[in-house]
Amino acid sequence: MSDDCFHCGLPVPEGASFPVRYRERTESTCCAGCQAVAQTIIDSGLDGYYTHRTQGAGQAEALPLELLERIRLYDSDELQQSFVHIEAGNVREAALILEGITCAACVWLNEQHLMRLPGVISVDINYSSHRARVRWDNTRLKLSQILEAIAAIGYRAHPYDAARQEALHQKERKQALTRLWVAGLSMMQVMMYAVPVYLAPHGEIDPDFLWMLHWANLLLTLPVIVYSALPFYRATWRDITTRRVGMDTPVTIGILTAFGASTWALINKVEHGIYFDSVSMFVFLLLGGRYLEGLARRKAGEAAESLVKLVPAFAHRLAGWPGETVAHEVPVSQLVAGDVLLVKPGETIPADGVVLAGRSATNESLLTGESRPVGKTVDSTVIAGSVNLESPLTVRISQAGQGTRLAGIVRLLDQALAEKPRLAQLADRFASGFVAALLLAALATYLGWHFIDPERALWITVAVLVISCPCALSLATPAALTAASGHLAGLGVLTTRGHALETLAKVSDVVFDKTGTLTHGDMRLVETHRWGEREDVLALAAALEAGSEHPIARALLAAAPAAHPTAQEVHNIPGSGIEGMIGGETWRLGRSDFVAELAGPLPSGLADWQRGHTRIALGSRQGWAALFAIGDTRRDDSAAAVAALSRQGLTVHLLSGDEYEAVQRLAEDAGISQFRARATPEDKLAYVSALQQRGARVLMVGDGINDAPVLARADVSMAMGSGTDVARASGDMVLINDSLALVPAAVTLSRKTLAIIRQNLVWAVLYNIVALPLAMAGHVTPWLASLGMASSSLLVVGNALRLVGMRRTTAATAEARPAGISRPGSTQVQQP
Numbered sequence: 001m002s003d004d005c006f007h008c009g010l011p012v013p014e015g016a017s018f019p020v021r022y023r024e025r026t027e028s029t030c031c032a033g034c035q036a037v038a039q040t041i042i043d044s045g046l047d048g049y050y051t052h053r054t055q056g057a058g059q060a061e062a063l064p065l066e067l068l069e070r071i072r073l074y075d076s077d078e079l080q081q082s083f084v085h086i087e088a089g090n091v092r093e094a095a096l097i098l099e100g101i102t103c104a105a106c107v108w109l110n111e112q113h114l115m116r117l118p119g120v121i122s123v124d125i126n127y128s129s130h131r132a133r134v135r136w137d138n139t140r141l142k143l144s145q146i147l148e149a150i151a152a153i154g155y156r157a158h159p160y161d162a163a164r165q166e167a168l169h170q171k172e173r174k175q176a177l178t179r180l181w182v183a184g185l186s187m188m189q190v191m192m193y194a195v196p197v198y199l200a201p202h203g204e205i206d207p208d209f210l211w212m213l214h215w216a217n218l219l220l221t222l223p224v225i226v227y228s229a230l231p232f233y234r235a236t237w238r239d240i241t242t243r244r245v246g247m248d249t250p251v252t253i254g255i256l257t258a259f260g261a262s263t264w265a266l267i268n269k270v271e272h273g274i275y276f277d278s279v280s281m282f283v284f285l286l287l288g289g290r291y292l293e294g295l296a297r298r299k300a301g302e303a304a305e306s307l308v309k310l311v312p313a314f315a316h317r318l319a320g321w322p323g324e325t326v327a328h329e330v331p332v333s334q335l336v337a338g339d340v341l342l343v344k345p346g347e348t349i350p351a352d353g354v355v356l357a358g359r360s361a362t363n364e365s366l367l368t369g370e371s372r373p374v375g376k377t378v379d380s381t382v383i384a385g386s387v388n389l390e391s392p393l394t395v396r397i398s399q400a401g402q403g404t405r406l407a408g409i410v411r412l413l414d415q416a417l418a419e420k421p422r423l424a425q426l427a428d429r430f431a432s433g434f435v436a437a438l439l440l441a442a443l444a445t446y447l448g449w450h451f452i453d454p455e456r457a458l459w460i461t462v463a464v465l466v467i468s469c470p471c472a473l474s475l476a477t478p479a480a481l482t483a484a485s486g487h488l489a490g491l492g493v494l495t496t497r498g499h500a501l502e503t504l505a506k507v508s509d510v511v512f513d514k515t516g517t518l519t520h521g522d523m524r525l526v527e528t529h530r531w532g533e534r535e536d537v538l539a540l541a542a543a544l545e546a547g548s549e550h551p552i553a554r555a556l557l558a559a560a561p562a563a564h565p566t567a568q569e570v571h572n573i574p575g576s577g578i579e580g581m582i583g584g585e586t587w588r589l590g591r592s593d594f595v596a597e598l599a600g601p602l603p604s605g606l607a608d609w610q611r612g613h614t615r616i617a618l619g620s621r622q623g624w625a626a627l628f629a630i631g632d633t634r635r636d637d638s639a640a641a642v643a644a645l646s647r648q649g650l651t652v653h654l655l656s657g658d659e660y661e662a663v664q665r666l667a668e669d670a671g672i673s674q675f676r677a678r679a680t681p682e683d684k685l686a687y688v689s690a691l692q693q694r695g696a697r698v699l700m701v702g703d704g705i706n707d708a709p710v711l712a713r714a715d716v717s718m719a720m721g722s723g724t725d726v727a728r729a730s731g732d733m734v735l736i737n738d739s740l741a742l743v744p745a746a747v748t749l750s751r752k753t754l755a756i757i758r759q760n761l762v763w764a765v766l767y768n769i770v771a772l773p774l775a776m777a778g779h780v781t782p783w784l785a786s787l788g789m790a791s792s793s794l795l796v797v798g799n800a801l802r803l804v805g806m807r808r809t810t811a812a813t814a815e816a817r818p819a820g821i822s823r824p825g826s827t828q829v830q831q832p
Contacts, residue, residue: 005030006038072144074159083159085403090139091121094146096132098125099156113153117141132157176291183228183284187277189220194277214266217276221259224280228287229255250438254465255283261458275459278781315350316342318394322356335400343393348385352404355380357394362386364737438465438772445776456778463775467788480760483803484753492737493718493746500732503716504750506697510645510743511688511710513702514656514663517720518670518740519632523552525559526613529606529627537626539564541618544578544589552616555630577616587620592627595619631662637741638670644744646671651696655684655710684710701735701743718743753803760796767792 005012006020006027018029020038029038085093101107111123114134119141125132134146150157193213196205205213232255235248258279265274316327321340332350335341340356343349349362361373364386373389376382382395384404442464449457481502485495495501512518530537542560544567545553567587570580577590579598588595592602592615599619609615610629618626642652654675656663663677676687688710691698700714711717711731719731720738735742771788774780780788 004028074147075142075144083401084143085401087135090137091135092138092143093133093135094143094159096134096157096159098130098132098150099158101125101130101155109153110150110155114146114149117146117149120146176287179228179230180284180287180291183224183280183287186220186224186228187280187284190217190277190280193217193220211266211269214274214276217274218263218266221276221280224283225255225259229283232286250442250465251286253439253442254462255279257458257465258462278459278462312348312350316344318342321394332400335397337397337400337403339397339400341395341397343382343388343395345388345390345392348387349382349393349395351384351395351397351401352399353382353395353397355382355393356396358392360391360393361389363389441772441776448776449778453778459781460775460778463780463784464772467771467775467780480753480756480800480803483800484749487803488733488746488749491742491745492721492735492739493742494734494736495732496734497716497732500716501750501753503697504699504733504747505754507650507699507716507747509651509653509691509696510699510701511653511655511691511714512642512672513684513700514654514666515632516703517701518638518654518666519634522632523555523614523630524633525555526629526631526633527610528629529609531603531624531626534625537618540582540587540625541589541616541628543567543582544570544580544587548572548578552614552630556616556628585620585622587618587625589616589618592617595624599624634666634669635738635740637739641740641743642671644741645747648744648747650699650747653687653691655679655687681709685713688713699743699747701740702731718746749803756799756803760799763799764792764796 006022006029012018012028012030019026020029021027022038027038083095087093098110101110107125110132111125114120114123117136119137119139121135121137123132123134136143136146147157193216196213229252232248232252236252258275262274262276262279312332314329315332315335317330317335318340319326319328327342335351339351341350341353345360355376355378357378359375359377361375362382364374364383374386376393381398382393384399442461445464446457446461449460484501488495488501525538528537538556538560541556542564545556546564546567547570565582567580567582570578572578573590573594576594577588579586579588581587586598588598595617596602596619598621599617600623602617603624606627609627610631613629613631616628616630617624618628645652651674652672654663654667654670654672656666656675656677657679660677663675667673667675676683679687688698688700692715698714698716700711700717701720702711702717703720711719716733717731718733718735721734721736733746767788771780771792
C-alpha cells in the first residue's frame with residue numbers, strides 16, 4: 001500500500017488504518033472521510049474516476065449535522081425560487097455551483113454519480129465555470145438528496161450565486177498573482193547576482209565570493225521551487241499516480257531536473273553547471289504566460305457570462321397597490337409572480353413583468369443585442385436584466401427567478417458550454433499523445449548529447465521539455481469557440497449546441513419557415529383603402545371593435561389612434577361583422593356583402609385588391625368608407641437578410657404550410673427563388689432530407705412546434721426567440737431578439753471562427769515542428785524555451801480574441817444594399 005492517501009494524495013498518518021479495496025488490491029486512505037468517499041465511488045461502479053483524474057480531490061470530511069440540516073432546508077419551495085426552474089410534471093432544474101472540481105475527471109464523476117440517482121433526468125456541468133445544471137423529478141427525489149449525494153463523494157454544492165462565484169475567481173486570481181510575483185522577485189534578485197558572474201572576466205571574482213553568490217542564488221530560488229511552481233507539481237503527481245502524462249509533466253521534470261542538477265553542481269563546485277537564474281526565469285515566464293492566458297480566456301467568455309450577473313440583489317416591492325402604496329426593499333429571491341414593483345430610473349428590472357403605470361424606455365442590449373432604447377408604456381412587457389432608462393415604472397411580475405426569459409437563456413448557454421466540439425476533442429487527444437512523444441524525444445536528446453557534450457546534455461534536455469508543451473494546441477479550438485460564442489451572445493444570437501459554429505461555417509443552403517420567421521406571426525393592418533376625404537376610418541373601426549378580443553379586432557385597435565369615439569348599441573353578427581351607432585349614424589364593419597346591405601354595392605375595380613389578405617369593409621348608409629387588408633406582415637429585415645445570404649454563396653429556400661398565393665407573394669417580396677407552399681411537417685422534413693441527400697449542408701430557421709422535427713433534422717438550426725419552447729429546445733442557436741439580420745452575421749462570424757481555429761492549429765503545429773528540432777540541436781536555452789512556450793499560448797488566445805473585438809456586423813449594415821436590391825424572379829419548387 002502507498003504511504004499517500006489513495007483519494008486525496010495527502011500523507012497517511014502513522015498508525016492510521018482506513019483501507020479501501022480497489023481493483024483486487026488494498027489502498028490506504030488518510031481518514032474515515034476519504035475512506036467513505038472512496039468506497040462510495042468504487043461501490044457505485046465509478047472507480048474509473050481514479051484512472052482518469054489529472055488532479056487530486058480535496059480531503060474529504062464527514063458532513064456535520066448542522067450542514068445536513070442546512071442542506072435539507074433547500075427542499076423549501078420558497079428557497080428554491082431564486083435558483084430552481086419548475087417545469088411541467090413537477091420536473092425541476094437547479095442552478096448549482098460545485099466546489100472541489102480540479103479536473104475533467106471530477107466533472108465526469110459527479111455527472112455519472114448523480115445520473116445513477118432515481119429521479120435524476122440530466123446533469124450538465126461546465127468545467128470552466130464549475131456551474132452545474134441538474135434536472136430531476138421532484139416526486140421521486142428531493143434537492144437535499146442530490147446535494148447529499150454530491151457531498152458523499154467529496155464535493156460541495158450550493159445554489160449558484162454570481163457574487164460567490166466572482167469571489168472564488170478573485171481568490172484564484174490573487175493566488176496566481178502571488179505565485180507570479182514571488183517568482184518575479186526571485187528572478188530579479190537571482191539575475192542581480194548572476195549577471196556579474198557572466199560579465200566578469202574569468203578569475204576576476206574571488207573564488208570564495210563567487211561561491212557565496214551561487215549559494216545566495218540557491219536560497220533565492222527556493223521560494224520559486226517550493227511555492228511558485230507548486231501547481232505544476234500537483235498536476236504532475238496526479239498524472240504519475242494515474243499512470244498517464246499531462247501537459248504539466250514535462251514542465252515539472254524540466255524544473256526539478258534543472259534545479260537538482262544546479263544544486264548538485266553547487267555542492268560539488270562544478271562551476272559551469274549552475275543555472276539557478278534559468279530555473280527562476282522560466283518558472284516566472286510560464287506563470288506569467290498562464291496568468292495572461294487566464295485573463296484572456298475570461299475576457300473571451302465574459303460576454304456570455306455577464307448574462308448570469310444581470311439580475312440585481314434587491315428590488316422595491318409595493319405593498320397596497322393600487323391604493324396607498326409603500327415601497328419596501330426586499331431580496332429578489334423572495335419575489336413571486338403577482339408582486340408589484342417600483343423600478344426607478346437607472347435600476348435593473350429584476351423579473352419579467354407587465355407595466356402597470358409609467359412611461360419610460362429600457363436598455364435590453366445585453367439580452368437582445370439591440371442597442372436602441374425600447375419604449376415602455378402601460379401593458380408593455382419588460383424583461384429581467386434590462387435597465388430602466390428614463391422614468392419610474394410600476395411593474396407587475398409575471399415570472400420570477402428561474403422562470404424568467406433571462407434564466408432560460410442562461411440555461412441554454414450552460415447547455416452549450418457543457419458540450420465539447422469535435423475539433424476540441426480531436427485537439428485534446430492529439431495533445432495527450434504529443435506529451436508522451438515529447439518525453440521520449442527528451443530522453444533521446446539527453447542520451448544523444450551525453451555522448452556529444454555531457455556538460456550541455458542536461459540543459460538542452462530541459463529546453464526540449466519546456467519549449468514544446470502542447471498548451472497552444474489544446475487552446476487553439478476552445479479559445480476561438482468561446483470568444484465567438486460570447487460575441488454572438490452580445491449581438492443577440494445564443495449558441496446552444498457545441499457543434500453549431502463549426503457546422504454553420506460549412507452550410508450551403510438556408511431554409512426559412514414563413515409564419516413567425518420571415519413574417520411577424522401575428523395579424524396586422526397591411527393596407528387601408530379610403531373613399532372620399534375621411535381620415536377617421538381607423539378611429540371608427542376601433543370604436544366598433546373596442547370590446548372584441550378577435551385577432552382581427554386587435555390588429556385594427558393596434559393601428560388606430562388611442563383616442564376614438566364610443567359606439568352605442570353594438571351588435572355582433574357571427575360570421576358577418578359588427579353593427580353599431582356612432583354619432584347618431586349606423587355603421588357596419590365586417591364582410592363586404594354584410595356592409596353592402598347597408599352601404600350599397602361594392603364599387604368596381606376592387607375585386608382583386610390585396611388578394612391573399614383578409615379584407616374588412618367599413619360603411620354606413622352614406623356609402624362605403626374604407627377597406628382594410630389584415631394579414632401577417634413580412635419582417636422589415638427579411639429581404640436584406642436573404643440578399644446577404646445569397647451574396648455569401650448560399651441558396652435560400654422558403655417552406656410554409658400556407659396557401660400558394662401567400663407564400664408566392666412573400667417569396668417575391670423577400671427575394672427567394674426556391675419555395676414550397678402547403679407543406680406539412682412531414683413535407684418539410686422530407687424537403688430538408690432530400691437536400692442533404694444531394695450533399696447540401698442545411699441551416700433551418702423556424703419558430704413553431706411544427707418546425708421542431710425539421711430543426712432537429714437540419715445540420716444546424718436557428719430558432720426564433722419568440723418561438724415556442726419546443727422550437728427553441730430543438731434549435732442549435734436562438735435569435736433572442738428575432739432579428740433576421742443576424743443570420744448572415746452569424747454565418748460570417750462562424751466562417752471567421754473556423755478560419756481562426758485553422759490558423760491557431762497551423763501555428764501550434766508549425767511552432768512545435770520548428771521549435772523542437774532547434775531545441776534538440778542545442779540552439780535554445782531553457783529560459784528562451786519557456787518564453788517561446790508562453791508566447792505560443794498567448795498568440796493563440798490573442799488571435800481568438802480578435803473575434804471578441806470584431807465590429808458588430810449585421811446583415812443590414814454590412815451585407816445588404818441600402819436600397820434598390822434586385823430580386824430574382826420566383827418559381828415554385830415542389831421537390832428540391
